[in-house]
Amino acid sequence: MRPQRTSMKTDSETRPARTRDDADWRVAGAGRAALAGGAYEQRRDSPYHQIEYIAAGRGWVELGGLRQALAAGSVFAAGPDTRVGLRSDPARPLKRYHLWLDGPDAAARVVRSGLGRSRVRQVSTPGEIRDAWEWLVREMEAGGAASEAIGRALAEVVLLKLEAAGADAGARDAEGSRQTFERCRLLVDAEAARLRGAADLAAAAGLRTETLCRLFRRFLDTTPGAYLRRRRMRLASERLLEQGARVKQVAADLGFADAFHFSRVFKAEMGMTPKAWRERGSSGARRA
Numbered sequence: 001m002r003p004q005r006t007s008m009k010t011d012s013e014t015r016p017a018r019t020r021d022d023a024d025w026r027v028a029g030a031g032r033a034a035l036a037g038g039a040y041e042q043r044r045d046s047p048y049h050q051i052e053y054i055a056a057g058r059g060w061v062e063l064g065g066l067r068q069a070l071a072a073g074s075v076f077a078a079g080p081d082t083r084v085g086l087r088s089d090p091a092r093p094l095k096r097y098h099l100w101l102d103g104p105d106a107a108a109r110v111v112r113s114g115l116g117r118s119r120v121r122q123v124s125t126p127g128e129i130r131d132a133w134e135w136l137v138r139e140m141e142a143g144g145a146a147s148e149a150i151g152r153a154l155a156e157v158v159l160l161k162l163e164a165a166g167a168d169a170g171a172r173d174a175e176g177s178r179q180t181f182e183r184c185r186l187l188v189d190a191e192a193a194r195l196r197g198a199a200d201l202a203a204a205a206g207l208r209t210e211t212l213c214r215l216f217r218r219f220l221d222t223t224p225g226a227y228l229r230r231r232r233m234r235l236a237s238e239r240l241l242e243q244g245a246r247v248k249q250v251a252a253d254l255g256f257a258d259a260f261h262f263s264r265v266f267k268a269e270m271g272m273t274p275k276a277w278r279e280r281g282s283s284g285a286r287r288a
Contacts, residue, residue, distance in 0.1 A: 053096060076119065184215060
């Protein structure tokens with residue numbers, strides 16, 4: 001369903017020359033959508049300049065006859081004359097955001113963000129861009145007298161984020177940040193048994209907790225505490241399958257003073273209690 005076009009009154013005879021910041025484009029629409037696993041969607045003859053961002057899932061897009069892979073963090077643009085075909089992976093459905101621009105300068109603004117009409121880009125900061133897009137969508141959905149101005153401002157934030165993600169300086173900064181993130185992630189993988197939370201991890205990595213949280217949000221779209229918890233429960237699942245393992249002892253080894261608390265955390269992560277997990281592993285070993 002196409003959004004309604006809102007007229008913008010201007011006086012072309014008395015209006016001063018436009019600068020980069022007041023170029024003549026507007027937000028025609030913004031939103032989020034999902035494409036069911038295995039589904040195909042085709043669009044053509046849109047009146048708008050479209051930008052789409054893949055927040056989750058996998059699939060492919062056909063832009064003007066060129067098929068390209070899509071994954072979380074992929075972004076692409078299409079003009080009014082571009083045929084777009086989207087296919088969602090059966091096992092990992094696509095979840096995406098869109099932004100539609102209209103006006104004489106819309107095409108130039110899309111190009112300045114670093115998006116060509118027939119090329120998919122992979123951004124280095126998927127969490128940041130998704131958050132900016134979500135903010136834009138919420139404000140557009142809220143409506144109100146100032147929604148057009150707010151939408152324009154937040155759309156500019158999204159476009160600037162995309163532009164920065166494609167700049168050489170931004171790429172070098174992202175690479176350094178990614179290396180720091182990978183060092184922290186490997187530290188969790190190696191020391192999960194002794195680390196008790198994000199503060200412990202930050203101290204071990206020599207970082208501020210706020211910096212650590214930004215890195216995990218930026219590159220993994222999660223928190224360091226959530227990642228550590230998953231790794232600790234995976235470690236617990238392995239130890240529970242060892243011969244003679246006891247739930248209480250595994251909980252103590254991982255720093256849980258309360259076995260009941262450990263059981264609740266384990267079930268939330270693994271989908272069953274530690275006892276059920278251990279019994280299932282034992283029965284599997286006997287069948288083997």
